[in-house]
Amino acid sequence: MSSHTQRIATSPDELPTLEETLEKSGLEFMRDVLEGRHSGPPIGAALNYWLDEVEEGRVVFRGAPKFEYTNPMGTVHGGWYGTLLDSCMACAVMTRVPRGSVYTTLEYKVNILRPIPLETEVRAIGTAQHTGRSTGVAVGEIRGADDDRLYATGSTTCIVMRMDRG
Template sequence: MPEQFLPTSVDQLPTRETTMSMSGLDFMQKILEGELPLAPIANGLNYQLQDVQLDQVIFRGAPGFEQMNPTGTIHGGWYGTLLDSAMACAIMTRVPKGSVYTTLEYKVNIIRPIRPGTSVDCIGVVEHAGRSTGVATGKIVGVEDGKLYATGSTTCIIMTPK
């Protein structure tokens, strides 16, 4: 897999014109190939894009000390952000050229704690993609142990700016 591009400043992010000039699937594939940058949040939360297909996106991450809460477990926001990224980006694979999307709502169910340093895959899968909304589900599973750590669901709005 090519090295992914982690931006260090706002001017390294794609312009609106760049984003609107291609389909969401093409956009996501260019991120995977390192031609476009990952979202800056991926660096701070220690995850990267692993795979992109029509209707499915996989992120791989390993939370560490920086993602822990004061009680010594991984903060629920890490699970939520990872699930939001995978589920919304799965919907992005269905966004047509000239359109954009954003998350309207998402839900997370944490099933078991992830130990710091544990590699997990977060798989987002499109359940529905229409003209104005997309719905996806997601799950976080251990790379080594195959255990299910969390599930989620989301609704995104798909917009064609005028």
């Protein structure tokens, strides 16, 4: 699915409520975002990336850096790499979070290997390595969409929280 067909939230009331989120497993929720039943997060629109693939334990985002995302030297800011990797890795963990639970990033690490040329479409591939009752661990890569060139890698630890509905 391309960025043109995904719904992106433009106000807080367009995002799913906590109750709606808790009614589904993380995999079901992520599939709903991919298929447009839930709005995607505004950060994707702001930084020009979108959800492209979802399966259990694996999520792929696509995107392309714009001039607005450069640092004073004219190269893509490290925050763009970090945000893209945080999204793909944490969402990979989310695909293994059970119904009634939520997650958030505890920490992540980014290794930038080479600069991404502006307007170059990349794929950010997140793969969950472990998701338990309280933590999830994932790795990620940013690769060229056309040439599979490796631009950056990352790793994350997420906290998984069971939400009490009482």
